[in-house]
Amino acid sequence: MPAVYELELIVDPDAIDPLGHVNNITYLQWMQSAALAHSAAQGWPHDAYVRLGAGWVVRSHTIEYLQPAYAGDRVIVRTWVADMKRATSRRGYRISRKRADAGEPE
Template identity: 45%
Template sequence: MPRVLVDRFTVPDAAIDINGHVNNQEYIRWMQDIATAHSSDCGWPLARYLEVKSMWVIRSHFIEYVRPAFAGEELLLATWIAGMDTHTSPRKYRFVRARDGKTLAEAETLWVYCDATSGRPAAIPPEVREAFPVVTEATEITAAIAARR
C-alpha cells in the first residue's frame, strides 16, 4: 500500500489549450485518475466500493498553478491522503516537472464518503480508514517524488 503514489507521464499534444500550455481541465482529470489508482493500490478498487455500496464524491477542488506545463514534457504527479474526518478526506496532489524537479501545481480535493444507494454522506468505516494512511510529513512526500525522478 503506497502512502504516496507517484505517477510519471508525458504530456500529450491533446492536453494543450489555446494558450499553448496544459488546459486546466487536464489537471483535474489527471488528479481523478491518480486518486482512483491510489485507491486501487490501497486495496479499494471500484469493484470493492460497489460490493459495499459506497462511493467517494468530490465536494471541492483547489488548484494553485505555479508554472505551465507543455506538450512532450515528462511530469510526475504525486497524491496522498492529508487527513480523515468522519465523512470527508482531503487528498493532496503535486505536479512536478521531471527534468528539473520544479513544482508546476499543487492541489487538494475534498472527497466525501457516501452511501451509494442514497447518495448521502456516510461515516467512513474502519476498514476504509485503515487502508488509507494519512501523510503529513513534507519530507516523506518530497522523498517519494525524488525516488521517481
C-alpha cells in the same frame, strides 16, 4: 495508505489549450487518475467501492498553478490522503514537471 503515491505521465498534444500549455481540465483528470490508482494500489479499486454501495464525492478543488506544462513534458502527479475522518477525507496533490537531465521534479 502510503504517505505519497506517484503517477508519471507524458503530456499528450491533445491536452494542450489555445495558449499552448496544458489545459486546466487536464490537471483535474490527472488528479482523478492518480487518486483512483492510489486507492487501487492499496486494494481498493473502483469496483470494491461499487460492491459496497460507496464512493467518493469531491466537494471542492483549490489549485494554484505555478508553472505550465507543455506537450511532451514528463510530469509526476503526487497524491496523498491528508486526513481522514469517519465520513470525509481530504486529499493533497502536487504536480510537477520531471527534468530530463536529473530525473528530478521541477
